[in-house]
Amino acid sequence: SLRPRPPQPEVATPRGGPRAFAKRTLTWRLLGEGASGQLAVDEQRHILRLAFRMWSEVMPLDFREDLASPGAAVDIKLGFGRGRHLGCPRVFDGSGQEFAHAWRLGDIHFDDDEHFTPPSSDVGISLLKVAVHEIGHVLGLPHTYRPGSIMQPNYIPQEPVFELDWSDRKAVQKLYGSCEGSFDTAFDWIRRERNPQGAVTLRFSTYFFRNSWYWLYENRNNRTRYGDPLQILRGWHGIPAQNIDAYVHLWTWGRDERYFFKGNQYWRYNSDKDQTYTKDEQGRSYPKLISEGFPGIPSPLDTAFYDRRKQLIYFFKESLVFAFDVNRDRVLDSYPKKITEVFPGIQPRNHPFRNIDSAYYSYAHNSVFFFKGNAYWKVVNDKDKQKHSWLPSNGLFPKQSISERWFDICDVHTSTLNM
């Protein structure tokens, strides 16, 4: 009792499930005396960092490598050993059979008699794969014999694609919940491509921006792209590195202009060159003031979206909406109006009212969505109106959770953003 007990992990019993970590950020460390002699230490740490990141991409926790705190304060300690090892009550069996084990909410041990190899190798046992499996145990996942799961007890030699599949994601989210959070903006990016016959086809990708990182969302797979989020700086050239307010794709028969807005400025993006324009046709440089390019529009904005049918850009700020006529370059006379007036809630008091995060037109759903915090409100579209003529034009359906329509848009620790 004289010596302070090491801090125990903060443990909560999630909904009816087994025990799980209650902290949002967990720390980990490869023990100095526990590094393997088979791979360079930096490579081992890189592989472990990637393994933790892969879990972080599908669940609300993130993981930080902690090289400084006292060992007892580190949540997950990892090490390699042979036979009797690291004060562990379980003894490794040498080469073959058992290659690692892990303790729930605890540590991970690798049998250094095994031939561990980096992800790029197709011989030996992939350290990345074993690490992801053992981290699954630490998080509270048991073995399963479900084909395709990373939690199968036996090692499956390298498969072409090694990712956490749908069921693994749902299993860990059953323990820790799904990923929630607000977005700075969301938009569909239209691309022109030529099909094998040489004809131009239009495709789109859906993007979610948050702080200084972003995800590409694969609508047909109901998940984000493997390896996302990425830093905005890496994927988009010339726009601000974080906290984008709005994106507008002004698209008519004669015009195809893409704009990013932040603060009191806006940038035009060149889709073909994948970078912002430095000057417009008259030689005036970007970024420009919003008040110059879009007279009558205040800044900073909350968000904006372009209505192709009406050829109007709706700009949102606080509780007001401004309808900007792109052909006359001016705000419609009857605007600004209250958002609740232009987009009335179908259910009383079920409305974002003000300060929406993002107004997003989805080509996948042919609908506009208003995002605010963790929730979205879908705007009545033509199809809805045909089915239920009583619905108000531009009405907002009651709010729903973003994470129940767009899955696994999860943060990772900022120290691993560049991986």
Place this chain on the structure above:
Amino acid sequence: EPLFHSRDRSDLEPAPLRRAQPIADPLTAQRFLSKYGWADAPPAGPRATGLAEAVRRFQKVNALPASGRLDAVTLAAMNRPRCGVPDTRLLSRPPPPTRSKR
């Protein structure tokens, strides 16, 4: 600098490869099955029925013919590289290693 503890760095030489004892008979199979949660602790001598039932359970989850017999395919499955955590429960955090009193 690779980590070493002996002055002559002999502990850096790769240890002669220790190999896991192959699972090739009822006793080692019984030990495997009880370690990974498919059977109770090994009895003094293999009791055919208990072992057969445990083998049958193991065969079923590994999509092997559930004969209950230790055939070659079943022994091969037991010898595959695998995680040391039991299949039926998780390992809970071990007590901190006890320190010898000063």
